[in-house]
Amino acid sequence: MNTLILALIAGAVIGLALGALGGGGSVLAVPALIYLLDFSPASATTASLIIVTATSATALYAHARDGHVAWKTGVLFAAAGILPAFLAGAAAGHLPAAALTAAFAVVAALAAVRMLRPAAAQLPERVSPLKAAGTGAGLGAVTGFLGVGGGFLAVPALVGVLGLRMKQAVGTSLLVITVNSLAALIARTGTSGGDLRWEVIAPFTGAAILGAWDGKRLSAKITGRTLQRLFATVLLAVAGLMLADVVW
Numbered sequence: 001m002n003t004l005i006l007a008l009i010a011g012a013v014i015g016l017a018l019g020a021l022g023g024g025g026s027v028l029a030v031p032a033l034i035y036l037l038d039f040s041p042a043s044a045t046t047a048s049l050i051i052v053t054a055t056s057a058t059a060l061y062a063h064a065r066d067g068h069v070a071w072k073t074g075v076l077f078a079a080a081g082i083l084p085a086f087l088a089g090a091a092a093g094h095l096p097a098a099a100l101t102a103a104f105a106v107v108a109a110l111a112a113v114r115m116l117r118p119a120a121a122q123l124p125e126r127v128s129p130l131k132a133a134g135t136g137a138g139l140g141a142v143t144g145f146l147g148v149g150g151g152f153l154a155v156p157a158l159v160g161v162l163g164l165r166m167k168q169a170v171g172t173s174l175l176v177i178t179v180n181s182l183a184a185l186i187a188r189t190g191t192s193g194g195d196l197r198w199e200v201i202a203p204f205t206g207a208a209i210l211g212a213w214d215g216k217r218l219s220a221k222i223t224g225r226t227l228q229r230l231f232a233t234v235l236l237a238v239a240g241l242m243l244a245d246v247v248w
Helices: 003-021 025-036 041-065 071-092 097-116 129-146 151-161 166-187 198-219 224-247
Strands: none
Touching (some): 003 025, 003 151, 003 198, 025 041, 025 224, 041 097, 041 166, 041 198, 071 151, 097 129, 097 224, 129 151, 129 166, 151 166
């Protein structure tokens, strides 16, 4: 299939994931860039951060307009992750690609299993600033280390740890993704291997941004629990594929 068509299709799918689920874009973008579009792992990581930063910022605007962003919690959560994301992103460049892939797959699978559990009674939305900052710092470190936006971890953390409603967690996670992805991208500047192909990245990003708007409309028609199940299913599938790639 033509490279441009593949880039447009993959971008639209990643955009739908970010717009509807508040995450999952990087989880899908990295394998798509490597296995469908022939990027090297290093370049795929950097390219995915470019794509996800632009797309999540667009999707954030749409969710914020509808009042689905907990700004105080989100700002604390995101700000606490900036330095850890930057430092971990720089350190990750010194580790073998297989080790990073395996770690990513394990973390994604654990997050998916947690979201598939029956929903527990949620906490009040008055969140301790220290709790938000501590959770955000941990997420930032994982985001920088694994080279992804972190939405697949941000949504479960915002729901399960900080007690936000699912739709509000989706919107708030987009703020976290935008900030953490930008910090990780800055840390990785100059380490992409020199083969970033903008003729692929540009249409991929454009399709993802358009897909994010459709994803936002989709999220308004689906219950929070259904979103969680869809999100977890995607995570488990991707984790399984990446682990299989490492083993075989």
